[in-house]
Amino acid sequence: MIYVVYGLIIFICLFIIIHLIAFIIFKRNFVPILMYHRVTDDVKPKELRYIEHKGSTLDLDSMKVKVDVFNKQMEYLKKKGYKTKHLSKEIINKEKKTVYLTFDDGYSDNYEFAYPILKQYNFQAVFFLTAGIIDKNEFMPIDENDKRKENRLLTWDEAKEMVNGGMQLGAHTLNHIWLTNDDVNIEEEIVGSKRLIEERLNIFVNTFAxxxxMYNEKAVEIVRNNFECAVITSRGSDFPNNNKDPYLLERETISSSDSMFMFKLKLFGIHRFLRKLKWLNKLRGVIKWLLRR
Ligand SMILES: [Zn+2]
Incomplete structure (x- = not known):
């Protein structure tokens, strides 16, 4: 019996040591790229948030980080000595204590609330603009039933002001379509969005979200031919641990429900490391299955 206990203790110790070593190796190459969408206090009560969109149920407000929460996150980065940079192909050469801040879609709250806070801490961020919708002064498809001014996108003037304030702009298609759809001209959506931002603001756009x-081989090929680097969203265990391909850079999603503790787990790479462990995902599946019974 005693040998079984000893065996078990040795197994647990080895298990922990192997994972610690794996984390240290992972951490050496980990570059945090944080993904935000919106920074706003315009959040609906939980029961009113869910809508059906493109065949799935979406929590409309899961991507809205409250203004004071965002401020606290930036304050933490500043206090800990993090610096920010523009996205470029150099991202794969990891620099110590560098964090990349990214915002998708181009909502006006990025200008109204996120931009002043970023300036206050002297941080840079990249804003991926849905260029065609901005140009037509329309709303995002997801907001078609809620066209209040709170849901409007940036204007070109606001985007220009942010560029002058040190921010970077990236392309995010013309109409926010899924690039895996067969019935859209994805070349036009990808390259067209880059051209439109460049023309309207007289800048060079080197990055894409x-x-x-969503992507496929054809989309990545077009992106490779037109940009220096590109970002995806956070992915499960099937995607490689580290960002080796500058055209498929994985990000850490910062959502409205993240506590400061969770923010730190994402910033330090612990969240991604755990997400990539296949055995942990399987265990999670078994626990969920047992709870449903
Ligand atoms: Zn988007």
Whole structure:
């Protein structure tokens, strides 16, 4: 019996040591790229948030980080000595204590609330604009039933002001379509969005974000031919641990429900490391299955 106990203790110790070593190796190459969408206090009560969109149920407000929460996150980064940079192909050469801040879609609250806070801490961020919708002064497809001014996108003037304030702009297609759809001209959506931002603001756009992180070989090929680097959303265990391909950079999603503790887990890479452990995902599946019974 005593040998079984000893065996078990040795197994647990080895298990922990192996994972610690794996984390240290992972951490050496980990570059945090944080993904935000909106920074706003315009959040609906939980029961009113869910809508049906493109065949799935979405929590409309899960991507809204409250203004004071965002401020606290930036304050923490500043206090800990993090610096921010523009996205470029150099991202794969990891620099110590560098964090990349990214915002998708181009909502006006990015200008109204996120931009002043970023300036206050002297941080830079990249804003991926849905260029065609901005140009037509329309609303995002997801907001078609809620066209209040709170849901409007940036204007070109606001975007220009942010560029002058040190921010970077990236492309995010013209109309926020899924690039895996067969019935859209994805070349036009990808390259057209880059051209439109460049023309309207007289800047060079070197980076791209795949809407909803959806891509296929053809989309990546077009992106490779037109940009220096591109970002996806956070992915499960099937995607490689580290960002080796500058055209498929995985990000850490910062959502409205994240506590400061969770923010730190995402910033330090612990959240991604755990997400990539296949055995942990299987265990999670078994626990969920047992709870449903
Ligand atoms: Zn998007």
């Amino acid at each position: 795949y809407p909803a992180g």
